[in-house]
Amino acid sequence: MNRHSKSIIAIALSLVLLLNAYAAIAYTETIYFNYIPSPTYDHAIASEDVVITGPTTWTAVTRSFMIDYSGALPGSGRSINVIGYNWWTFREWCNGVIWYQYPQSGAVNYNSSLFANYGYASSHAGCGSGHNAESVANHEFNNTGGPHWQPTWSQLTPI
């Protein structure tokens, strides 16, 4: 492999990094910077997403994960003792009223760097205005000798 090929590959990798950065903007996240401060400065991230999957359906996504200093991929950071959520709910709003709600009990992974879950729901036709979908969770990050972080985070999307 000559130097020119290496350069092209390196540029392509950089573009992938750029695209990853753009993709991350699609999510709503809250971040605990340097949750594990050394030596690689791993960050903890609580993320919610609402994906509209058709005229009659939508999907809620909740994720708790660690990333390393490069920030490239969810779960790329080091594992922690407990990661997940204490509670998670996804719901539909109709003109300020909670039209549907699907509360979920807590769920975690142990000694892991990622916990994710998703739920499919109907997008109800009977709501004539102010129709929104929300994914909201109280996340759980706990590591021996480190901070116990329990952010409540939400993503609200018109449907």
Next chain:
Amino acid sequence: MLKRIGSIVIVSLLASAAFLLYQAHQATAYQAEPASSQVGLAPSIVRQRQMLTPSSAQDVVDAAQSVAQTSATATATVYDNAALADEVRLLTEQWQAQLAGPGWLHILVQIERHDDSGGSLPNGQVIPSSFQFDQWFEFDANNQVIRDVSMMRGLDNKVIQVATYQDGSWRNSALADSATPNLGAPEPPSLDFNFVHELSLANTWGPSVTVYRDEAVSADGHRQVIFGIRQDFSPAQKLANFPAELSAQTMSLTVDATTGQVIGTDQFAHLLNGDVVLIEQSQYVTVEHVSEVPAEILGFLE
């Protein structure tokens, strides 16, 4: 040598740009943790009002059969989504225009669901399968909503939850004020249950989404037009609010063919064994401009 240095510089710049962009996103996304405490419902408020009779089970079955037949028809006839959207718009235009204008608009909708599939509110109260959605909108001369009171009422007329909007803020009785999300300013209600919008976009979802049209006669002899959207699932889909896997889901809008008045919407689950089961039915009970608003409604805004 110069080429190699140049390549390294370019790669470094790109990598730095990516990292900086990501860091900028991280910094932008970070927000303070919102409050998550919850409080109980406001005391139930009862007002004297004639109870409305919910749709009978037979009505629901009949409606399901109607939709199933309509779907079968749809496989034989391909409808154009934009044409159906235009038809709904034209058919309901005059009826909707009668309801426009400043002042208070009252909308009462009867909701029927297949069972207690609505889950529960943050205060633990179960969302019932039958309830009334009672909405009051105050419009200014520019057709902007100034104030808004929306209630979920049980069949015993008790308020299950009430939401209010005024002075740019929402409140919901099932949540602590600080936990009520910013839902944005309320928009004028879509009296066609957003069907013109949904039909207009139906072709953007690909071949799994189709539209259909049917005609029927109501029990009291009125001609009706039914407009529908069908979403097929492959593989079958399990939804949080329904116990079985679905091969498809349909939602339809029923309009009086003579007056253009919207009657309501139906949403059905199509099961793998061919059964069609109601998910939700919404039917208008009242849509009216009112000159006086009950004291109970104004009381929620104090």
